[in-house]
Amino acid sequence: MAKQDEQRLLVKIATLYYLEGMKQSEIAQSLSLSQSFVSRAITRCQKEGLVKISVIQPSNIFLNIERGIEERYGIKQAVVVDVADDAPDSALKRAIGSAAAHYIETRLRPNDLVGISSWSSTIRAMVDEVHTPNLKASGVIQLLGGVGPNGNVQATILTQTLAQQLNCRAWLLPAQSIEGSTQEKARLVASQDVAEVIARFDEVNIAIVGIGILEPSQLLKTSGNYYQAEMLELLAERGAVGDICLHYYDKDGAPVLAEHEDPVIGMALDKVKNCPNVVALAGGSDKVAAIKGALKGGYIDVLITDYPTARALIKE
Numbered sequence: 001m002a003k004q005d006e007q008r009l010l011v012k013i014a015t016l017y018y019l020e021g022m023k024q025s026e027i028a029q030s031l032s033l034s035q036s037f038v039s040r041a042i043t044r045c046q047k048e049g050l051v052k053i054s055v056i057q058p059s060n061i062f063l064n065i066e067r068g069i070e071e072r073y074g075i076k077q078a079v080v081v082d083v084a085d086d087a088p089d090s091a092l093k094r095a096i097g098s099a100a101a102h103y104i105e106t107r108l109r110p111n112d113l114v115g116i117s118s119w120s121s122t123i124r125a126m127v128d129e130v131h132t133p134n135l136k137a138s139g140v141i142q143l144l145g146g147v148g149p150n151g152n153v154q155a156t157i158l159t160q161t162l163a164q165q166l167n168c169r170a171w172l173l174p175a176q177s178i179e180g181s182t183q184e185k186a187r188l189v190a191s192q193d194v195a196e197v198i199a200r201f202d203e204v205n206i207a208i209v210g211i212g213i214l215e216p217s218q219l220l221k222t223s224g225n226y227y228q229a230e231m232l233e234l235l236a237e238r239g240a241v242g243d244i245c246l247h248y249y250d251k252d253g254a255p256v257l258a259e260h261e262d263p264v265i266g267m268a269l270d271k272v273k274n275c276p277n278v279v280a281l282a283g284g285s286d287k288v289a290a291i292k293g294a295l296k297g298g299y300i301d302v303l304i305t306d307y308p309t310a311r312a313l314i315k316e
Contacts, residue, residue, distance in 0.1 A: 007050070013038055014045040062307060068314040069303065073295040076277075076302055079103065083283070083306040092283050092306050097125025100208070100281050100304050105132045108166070112205040115143040115267065115275070116162060117245050118155030119177065120210030121217065122281045127158055130165045139163070141171035141200055143207060144245045144266035145178075173197045175265045177246050178227065185263045194265065201267050207275045211282035212243040213290050242290025244272055244280075244299055251289060253297015272299050279304065288312045 013031070016022045017038075024042070028035040045051040057063060060082035069078035081095040104126070108114070114137050116123060140163040146155030156172055163170035174193050179185040188194050214232060227235070238256040240248040245266035248256050255269050272278055278299060282291050283306035291313060294300050305313070 010041050010045050010048075010050055013041045014051050017042055018051060062310065065307070065310045065314065069310060072314055073300075075295065075300055078310070079302070079304040080310040081283075081304070081306050083308065085308045087306075089284065093122045093125045096122050096281050096283050096304050096306060097127075098129045100126040100279065101129035101131075103279065103302070103304065104130060104206075104208075105135060108135055108137055108206070110136045110138065112137045113200070113203050114140045114162070114166065115201070115204035115207040115209075116140060116159055117143045117207070117209040117266070118146045118158055118173075119144060119217075119246075120281065122210055122283075123208060124154075124158055126208070126281060127162050127165070130162065135166050137166040137168045139169045139171055140166060141197065141204060142173040143201070143204075143209070145173050145175040145264070171197050171200060173265065177264060177266060179263045179265060182260060182263050185265055188265060198265075201271050202274075204267075204275050205277060207267065207272060207278045209244050209272070209278060209280050211280055211287055211290050211294055212246070213287055214240055214242075214248075215286075241293045242287070244269065244294060247272075249293050249297055249299075251293050251296070253293050253295075253299065269297070269299065273297070277301050283309045285309065285312065 009031075013027055016027045016030070017024065022030070024035050024038045027033070028038045031038075042051075046053070062080040062082075066078040066080050069075070069080075079099050081099045083092050083095050087095075100123075104114075140159055142155065142159045144155070146153065146159065159172060160170045174197075175188050179188060189198060214236060235248050235256055239250040240256045241251050242249060245268075246264045247262065247266065247269045249269060250256055259268075267275075279302040280291070280294060280300045281304050285308065288309060291303070291305065291309065295303070295313075
């Protein structure tokens with residue numbers, strides 16, 4: 001049998017499969033071949049260059065940058081959204097929130113316990129975008145104290161709303177994010193209501209977190225859950241660049257407060273690191289150092305960010 005005769009059959013099979021959309025079983029029947037022969041022929045067509053598959057990448061999809069972040073920082077996945085350099089903060093948060101909602105809608109499994117870092121306007125944007133009615137989780141748990149000292153309960157509402165969208169129970173953390181003292185924190189952590197929620201942190205499969213910087217966000221300022229000038233100065237002196245669940249770390253991701261100094265009731269950095277899937281939502285030029293510190297500290301598995309920030313993360 002001449003090589004040309006063999007190639008003619010291979011090209012015929014490839015044309016029917018790739019261009020005319022026929023199933024392998026249909027091709028086998030049409031050409032009086034076995035289905036296994038057809039399957040092997042399709043594989044050969046790719047190996048021998050008779051078929052070349054190309055993926056058309058739109059200009060607003062940034063796979064190379066995503067891969068660069070994944071390889072540089074050793075994370076499972078980076079998702080980079082298309083946002084202009086001069087986009088307002090509200091547009092940036094909506095874009096990241098929408099991408100995060102899609103991530104949850106496509107990855108969530110019924111047995112997942114979802115943890116949510118509550119004081120984040122970007123996470124709030126994500127919750128607003130989750131609209132798939134058949135989603136279901138085993139529960140949504142608050143990873144950071146949700147009652148502001150001025151009575152603000154937006155964090156509690158955020159957790160409850162996501163639980164409703166995921167058709168599951170909400171585990172609320174009945175405490176302020178930052179207590180008045182470490183002694184007060186210890187007293188609350190020992191109470192049954194708070195201890196019951198904290199004990200479930202080890203069961204979280206997916207933790208959705210924001211990344212903060214030293215300057216508190218407007219949402220935190222409104223809630224009252226932020227450090228005053230004296231503590232902020234101490235954090236700065238120790239090299240703090242960012243926080244997850246209001247636990248601060250330096251440029252290499254190392255915590256800057258010892259446990260006995262930290263009055264925050266929320267998922268600790270070591271537990272964040274041990275969570276199997278931490279999804280961080282963060283963007284903006286002011287957060288580049290904070291995001292880098294979190295990546296270097298090994299706290300993040302999936303990063304959802306914007307294009308200008310992503311470029312800065314892989315720039316030397």
